[in-house]
Amino acid sequence: EIVLTQSPTTMAASPGEKVTLTCLASSSVNYMYWYQQKSSASPKLLIYYTSILASGVPDRFSGSGSGTSYSLTISSMEAEDAAIYYCLQLTSTPWTFGGGTKLELK
Amino acid sequence: EVKLVESGGGLVQPGRSLKLSCAASGFSFNDYWMGWVRQAPGKGLEWIGEINQDSSTINYTPSLKDKFTISRDNAQNTLYLQMSKLGSEDTAIYYCARVDYWGQGVMVTVSS
Numbered sequence A: 001e002i003v004l005t006q007s008p009t010t011m012a013a014s015p016g017e018k019v020t021l022t023c024l025a026s027s028s029v030n031y032m033y034w035y036q037q038k039s040s041a042s043p044k045l046l047i048y049y050t051s052i053l054a055s056g057v058p059d060r061f062s063g064s065g066s067g068t069s070y071s072l073t074i075s076s077m078e079a080e081d082a083a084i085y086y087c088l089q090l091t092s093t094p095w096t097f098g099g100g101t102k103l104e105l106k
Numbered sequence B: 001e002v003k004l005v006e007s008g009g010g011l012v013q014p015g016r017s018l019k020l021s022c023a024a025s026g027f028s029f030n031d032y033w034m035g036w037v038r039q040a041p042g043k044g045l046e047w048i049g050e051i052n053q054d055s056s057t058i059n060y061t062p063s064l065k066d067k068f069t070i071s072r073d074n075a076q077n078t079l080y081l082q083m084s085k086l087g088s089e090d091t092a093i094y095y096c097a098r099v100d101y102w103g104q105g106v107m108v109t110v111s112s
Helices: none
Strands: A004-007 A010-013 A019-025 A033-037 A044-048 A061-066 A069-074 A083-089 A101-105 B003-007 B010-012 B018-025 B034-039 B045-051 B058-060 B068-073 B078-083 B092-097 B106-110
Touching (some): A004 A083, A010 A019, A019 A101, A069 A083, A083 B045, B003 B092, B018 B092, B034 B068, B045 B068, B058 B068
Parallel strands (some): A010 A101
Antiparallel strands (some): A004 A019, A019 A069, A033 A044, A033 A083, A061 A069, A083 A101, B034 B045, B034 B092, B045 B058, B068 B078
16 A cells, blocks of 8 residues: 655645645655645646646646655645645556645645 | 536545446537546545446555445436445545546445
8 A cells, every 4th residue: 555645744834925735655656636625625637647637727736746745835825725635646546545735834 | 518516425424335426418428438436534645446438447546445436327328436344534526527627525424
């Protein structure tokens, strides 16, 4: 089973600040998906195949990475971006999520 | 509009079984892999398993494969999760997912 480790676990960013979240895989994966979850809502897909923005996602979000290291970047933090972010690998079964990064507004 | 609507959750006693359903609409259900994800209160997401278009391939997270069974009925556009031998550790919100779209989730509480 591929284990995904997200860092940091929790962080706070000021409006306008650049934010980078990391997801490290215990073995190489072909691509990464990223989700955003606010409060008790269902997770929302942000990025798929490592760097493709899902429909309706603001272009301040971007994804990159390869092999065992992937990242999600918010170019300029906005209040509505406060949420928990999860990475998901679908390269190898069982599919697995990272533990999540809680992003708060400073 | 893609819609996934889960049902069948509720309060269940330890050791009992429960079957969740997910009604899909707004897309060609039989063209997609579908899966189940759960989230225990205050915890992260846990992928339960997924099923391919014709049910010929079904994968599970190893720790859950002996108690959970995923199935689908393409004629009814419905995904199922049969859960057995439930314990308090199975208390969670259960989501039906197409990977890019998720349902609103259904709460399952295991308690006597």
